[in-house]
Amino acid sequence: MIRATTPPASTPDKDEVYQRAAILKSWGLKVDFGEHIFRKQAFLAGTDDERLADFNAALRDPTVRAIFATRGGKGSYRIADRLDFEAARKDPKFVIGFSDITMLHLSLQKHCGLVCIHGALMADEDGTVGEVNREALRRALMVPEPVTVASRPDEPTSALTTGGTVEGTLIGGNLDMVSTAAGWALPDLKGAILLLEAVNMHIGQVDRQLTMLRKAGHLDGVTGIALGQFTGVDLDRRFSIIDLLREHLDRLAVPVLGGLPLGHGRQPLSIPVGEDAILDTSSKTLTVGL
Known part of the structure; x- marks a missing residue:
């Protein structure tokens, strides 16, 4: 039921x-x-x-x-x-x-x-x-089978995809909630693939939240970043949300897979979280439930 x-x-x-x-x-x-x-x-x-x-x-x-x-x-x-x-x-x-x-x-x-x-x-x-x-x-x-979500090239965060393949437990979701959970409800992210998506946030809000997560050590040991849909944000300014995300994520030096249709955007999909996953930037896929 x-x-x-x-x-x-x-x-x-x-x-x-x-x-x-x-x-x-x-x-x-x-x-x-x-x-x-x-x-x-x-x-x-x-x-x-x-x-x-x-x-x-x-x-x-x-x-x-x-x-x-x-x-x-x-x-x-x-x-x-x-x-x-x-x-x-x-x-x-x-x-x-x-x-x-x-x-x-x-x-x-x-x-x-x-x-x-x-x-x-x-x-x-x-x-x-x-x-x-x-x-x-x-x-x-x-369906008791692995769930695979492929990056969509028309999603703006697809521009942030780097190289590499990593395994880890997929944890995360909405960036605002990940940052709100820090220090009391956020699981240990060491060895995890961190999923992030956001909606209706100013670039300064995203900057503050990522800065806090990074400088407080919450992102230490993350093996990879899975980027979903960042909707309702300014993509047209000279320094856009994509530029900001790249600046923060480059400092982590881990594989990043962007363009995942997860979040508040067009035709979002569903995916298990809290389960083992593979992030593969060559095939541009995130597979959960190994």
């Missing part, structure tokens, strides 16, 4: 939730909903205790095999240290989401090594969930 929980962050649109539930049911999955799924309090989907209660109830329920966060937004960081890690260790299950939900993925990986899925059923411009996006999530969730 899939449990669509009260969003650990912001309130979802009701029609969108039911549309996505119908897609999951078409795969033969049983779907139910958290008790407080459509609650709203300011910018949050209910109080911290309500959101936490729904999420922990799903972690503790043996009939639930995957937990679907119905929206990102803001607020997962407020409860990420209060998850029932013991229940997650005893009965591992996928937690599906991205953006703000990266915070929950990081905390669950730090405390109990849980494999999660970075992704969602994302609507295209016409409001429908495209087949490419659907199939990527279905395979990541239901």
Whole structure:
């Protein structure tokens, strides 16, 4: 059974939730909903205790095999240290989401090594969930085979691809959440391939976050960088986000694979995180689940 929980962050649109539930049911999955799924309090989907209660109830329920966060937004960081890690260790299950939900993925990986899925059923411009996006999530969730995501040359971060092939546990997701987690919910990144994507950030924000992560030593020992979609950022200025990323990542001296369709951009895909992976810049692929 899939449990669509009260969003650990912001309130979802009701029609969108039911549309996505119908897609999951078409795969033969049983779907139910958290008790407080459509609650709203300011910018949050209910109080911290309500959101936490729904999420922990799903972690503790043996009939639930995957937990679907119905929206990102803001607020997962407020409860990420209060998850029932013991229940997650005893009965591992996928937690599906991205953006703000990266915070929950990081905390669950730090405390109990849980494999999660970075992704969602994302609507295209016409409001429908495209087949490419659907199939990527279905395979990541239901097919017991490695998941491979190829770089797209039309994604701006593809220009940052370097050379080399590395192995490591894939950790990360949304840059804002990776930096927010530093010092309390961020797993040790030594030996890891770090996945980064971002949305609606000024170049100065990206610079501050990468500077902090690098100078505080959080990026020491990272084996490679997997770059997803950086959307809603300024690509046209003389010193663009691509220039800034290159400046920071060159200092790490590790292989970088850019152009991955992971994040908030066009036709994003889904991929497991917290699992062993190979980053291969010659084939321009990231493969997870060795």
